[in-house]
Amino acid sequence: ETGVTQSPTHLIKTRGQQVTLRCSSQSGHNTVSWYQQALGQGPQFIFQYYREEENGRGNFPPRFSGLQFPNYSSELNVNALELDDSALYLCASSFGDRELNTFGSGTRLTVV
């Protein structure tokens, strides 16, 4: 059974640029959630995708968007990057509305 994998592991971008982060869900899981974790903080919910549709969104602006593909993998896109977007971005997968979320190791994004 494979876990959740995220790519890339680290990324440095310039303010104003756009970035795409990728996530492969755990085998058998059909739901993907994305979280942002700033340094010294707990993860904050960005959004969730279920069956390729957005299924809930946290307090993040529209420049944060996502996709889920038929194989349940997912992308997080962030446009017009700001310095405050620097954080660890975590992907978690689950099966339907089951509470157990399996997290990936994250992508460390640095905006300079």
Added chain:
Amino acid sequence: EDQVTQSPEALRLQEGESSSLNCSYTVSGLRGLFWYRQDPGKGPEFLFTLYSAGEEKEKERLKATLTKKESFLHITAPKPEDSATYLCAVKDGSEKLVFGKGTKLTVNP
């Protein structure tokens, strides 16, 4: 709005010195309280889910308990490899987990 507060922010223990971490929460319709362990630069690793007041779960040196307003993570005779940040999160009827800021535990040999 759901809220989770963890205390202390940081805790230093000597190897073998037992202690407890606290997670206070307010949530409308608790669907689960979760404890995760997070190592530096890594994603959270699931430890426990508790669903109702009075419930307890154990795993090795860790024991989690739940009341109507808070949860405790008890660490018995900790070892240096228990050093990590411990995160508490709650889920209501929605799709999201609401996390606390975590407690950074350091266990010195």
